Amino acid sequence: MTQVWSLGKGRYGIGALVLALAVTVLACAPQDQSAEFAAAVGGWQAAYDSKDLDALAAVYTEDCVLMPPNAELAEGQAAARASFGEMIDAGLTGELNTMVAIAAGGVGYHAGTYTLQAPDGTVVDRGKFMEGWKKVGGEWKIANDIWNSDLAPFAGATTITITHDVKDGDHWLAAWQGENSRHSDFAQHGVANVRVFQNSEMQNQVGLVIDVADMEAFHAFLNSEEGANARAEDGVKDKGMRMYLEVK
Numbered sequence: 001m002t003q004v005w006s007l008g009k010g011r012y013g014i015g016a017l018v019l020a021l022a023v024t025v026l027a028c029a030p031q032d033q034s035a036e037f038a039a040a041v042g043g044w045q046a047a048y049d050s051k052d053l054d055a056l057a058a059v060y061t062e063d064c065v066l067m068p069p070n071a072e073l074a075e076g077q078a079a080a081r082a083s084f085g086e087m088i089d090a091g092l093t094g095e096l097n098t099m100v101a102i103a104a105g106g107v108g109y110h111a112g113t114y115t116l117q118a119p120d121g122t123v124v125d126r127g128k129f130m131e132g133w134k135k136v137g138g139e140w141k142i143a144n145d146i147w148n149s150d151l152a153p154f155a156g157a158t159t160i161t162i163t164h165d166v167k168d169g170d171h172w173l174a175a176w177q178g179e180n181s182r183h184s185d186f187a188q189h190g191v192a193n194v195r196v197f198q199n200s201e202m203q204n205q206v207g208l209v210i211d212v213a214d215m216e217a218f219h220a221f222l223n224s225e226e227g228a229n230a231r232a233e234d235g236v237k238d239k240g241m242r243m244y245l246e247v248k
Helices: 012-028 035-049 053-058 077-089 169-174 182-187 215-222 225-234
Strands: 060-067 093-104 107-117 123-136 139-149 158-166 191-198 205-212 236-245
Touching: 035 053, 035 093, 035 123, 035 139, 053 077, 060 077, 077 182, 158 169, 169 191, 169 205, 182 191, 182 215, 182 225, 215 225, 225 236
Parallel strands: 060 139
Antiparallel strands: 093 107, 107 123, 123 139, 158 205, 158 236, 191 205
16 A cells, blocks of 8 residues: 655655655666566455465565554554454455556556445545565565555544453453454444453453444444344453543
8 A cells, every 4th residue: 555665674754755766767767567566566455355464464575664544654564464454354355456566676666546345345445555665585575555545534433432341351352353353343333443452450451442433333233132242252241331432
């Protein structure tokens, strides 16, 4: 997704300059639009679609830089795995639309637009991206990845903080991890984003910060048999549960 070139780890201040130089070099040098680079560019989409986090992380260099919207800069393959793993856990499907993909020598760039959809087909985000690529050990890898949303952060959403106790903190956390996790359940019932928290000293005290795009759907889920069963399965203690709405 959208990316800015840098000379390497710890040199972000000159990223824009290096991007300009890279584009100039690419414009003047013989351009590589071979099947090799095209296949490498398509590797991200293939790995995401197959929910293969190992393959997805391997698309990036070990010291890659990620610059997601409304979040801090992150570095390394582990950051790529965590960032896109959250999207996969939430049941979001992503689609990249390439506008340009050009390489020359050992550098290249890939730019275009993207969309993210909830399991019910609702578009939860759309925007533009640019990826900075380089060859490492003869293989094309993403070195810099930046993407910018066309939407206001969780436009129209209401932020809610939920705190409660659970019977077993590790069991509760497991329900929020992996494929078909609670992220997916919440996404299907009006929740645009979920952040999960646990008290480091008292692990049975947990919390959520959620951005609710459809309050009616979310309340219906909470009050449904499906919602009650989910809480029971996760060991949630309804007594003492508190919800706080963001004051704007």
